[in-house]
Amino acid sequence: MYSRTDWENMIREAIPLFRTLGLENGDRLINTLYGGGLYGGLSTTLCELSRMPLECYSTAQAISVDDLLMLCERFEANVLLGLPVLIMPLLREAKQRRPGLRLEKVIYGGTPMTETDKDWLRQELGARVVTSILAANDGAQLGYQCARMGGTLHHACPDYNLIEVVDENLAPVPEGEPGELLITSLQKFEGPLIRYRIGDLGRVFHHDCPCGVSGPVLEYLGRADGQVKVKGATVTHAEMLAALEVFRVSQLQVEIVSVDGRETVIARVESPLALDAGEVRDHLTRQFKTLDQEHLFNDALDVFELTVECLPEGGLTRNATSGKIKPVIDRRLVDA
Ligand SMILES: [Zn+2]
Structure with missing residues (x-):
């Protein structure tokens, strides 16, 4: 008002x-x-x-x-x-x-x-x-x-x-x-x-x-909601986006889902370049130990996965009112 x-x-x-x-x-x-x-x-x-x-x-x-x-x-x-x-x-x-x-x-x-x-x-x-x-x-x-x-x-x-x-x-x-x-x-x-x-x-x-x-x-x-908390550690959206500059990534959205006790982090990236999802994924796991599948509490448990989806520019959903992209969607807390 x-x-x-x-x-x-x-x-x-x-x-x-x-x-x-x-x-x-x-x-x-x-x-x-x-x-x-x-x-x-x-x-x-x-x-x-x-x-x-x-x-x-x-x-x-x-x-x-x-x-x-x-x-x-x-x-x-x-x-x-x-x-x-x-x-x-x-x-x-x-x-x-x-x-x-x-x-x-x-x-x-x-x-x-x-x-x-x-x-x-x-x-x-x-x-x-x-x-x-x-x-x-x-x-x-x-x-x-x-x-x-x-x-x-x-x-x-x-x-x-x-x-x-x-x-x-x-x-x-x-x-x-x-x-x-x-x-x-x-x-x-x-x-x-x-x-x-x-x-x-x-x-x-x-x-x-x-x-x-x-x-x-x-x-x-x-x-403040741009925090990716997995495996007891925190990686911020800003850190991940900065690490992706080598791929000329313009936008990043991270979604965390949990199914049957298994956590999956989905990193969706927008870039003007045609990117290879596997390469982006490997780069992220090298940069952030927290996102590495091999780095687990217990090697016998398969409880974590990082997947990467590469989209062309404009491919991520924008909010109809503000035009912004939600940086982190944590579906473990609420169905956002
Ligand atoms: Zn000045």
Whole structure:
């Protein structure tokens, strides 16, 4: 719930962030953020971008490769705003159909983008700016990248959202330690958010950024539900995804199922390359002892299996409202 003042505050505070993310006067932007189902992406950015001196064509999630190619040519779009899960498959197909395709700036949010995907944007599309904005559907902006930041590091917005990093008992952890993120909105009063658990992991520490801004930065460490717990050990979704960069994997979904006491971990990967499932599987078991079938409590028991399914880009099911892919589905707990 937002009062008019709350809404004004959110919009006003986001505009300087878009400047830092790389938007400039006269840019021509395609906005593919999701709309509908009370989802914040499209409705908030429509208001924010309409107050900036640039041209914006909003397609939301309905964008097709044809739309993208048409807008790059006839609308002379130079910026694309969207979720990596939606835009990467579209851009790769568009590049295949029009090898000369160029896009100066890509601003993404929602989920992390792999370093190999960022390199692809720079090399294949000539992207000069690839930056990330972190936001929560109910709490709006949490962090944003400047041109000097990479990975998942973001400048925080401490006068808009106060971020606490806490342990499992909701007690704050020491500065720089990883934990779950709680946010308290400092400019939202009608439906205030106080120590609101957004379901993300991260760490916050002081950083003197080469861009000139000194202050708290947030390193995003993925969804709090992105943990693969098998055989008494934990492997995180983010670690597995990082290990799969050699295969140019863009998206990973891990499902854990248990049938008759036998646990199976299914790793579904999306990549622009045609991958061999056996090779990906061997690589994962070499990288993570926990996922190795040979490494069991008791050699006589056949209680664990890792399988890999290779899908083309766009092959994993996206949530109809948010467009996101569920990172870890643990069917041992609930039938998710
Ligand atoms: Zn900076």
